[in-house]
Amino acid sequence: MKILSQSFYNRPTLRVAQDLLGCFLVRGAKKYKIVETEAYNGPNDLASHASIGRTERNKIMFDEPGTIYVYLTYGMHYMLNIVTEERDYPAAVLIRAVEPISRNMQHITHNTFLKTNGPAKLTKSLKIDKTFNGLPIYPIRKKSSNGASTKKHNLWIESRKEELKPSQIVRATRVGIDYAKGYKDKKWRFYIKENKFVSVQ
DNA sequence: GCCTCGATTGACT
């Protein structure tokens, strides 16, 4: 199993959103299968933060492919996204749901269920917050001799074990974006068919 | 400065 490189994310956003299904989001010693994603694609997508141009909040969406974009919504929920396509093209994939894979993770912890079946629930479960905003999700090659190390963080994405069949992938409209005229009906959400951790079937 | 609203969730009628 191999960590996805930056070039994986430097491809069309809809492609990346589909190809992330079945890949593994790894947080320290814990591993989760990605089962639901959404694409936010380009400057014209009215559902995307980037449709109003570059701002202090959304500037990360214009950054390098493979950059982590985390923002706060409703004053309390963090959303995890990975930036796609080349620098200055604003696009990202929202990770909406993951399935816990490691042993002993589907049980009760701290008097509550570990819930990862929704974009805000998974960031809460995995303790992902704005400190990840702007960091790379891809591996950084080490600086050569003088040991000027890059900042460490234990969040990355590994490739699938095996390809998904097209019949295992469902295309659907995105959630919570009814305000996006002309874009709300685009089927830019992808999920693994019949997976019980998908937020909205 | 002031107002509106959100890529959501959980509690409640």
Added chain:
DNA sequence: GTCAATCGAGGCA
């Protein structure tokens, strides 16, 4: 089905 939580970004004065 309805609605509050909770706060920063963005728009506008």
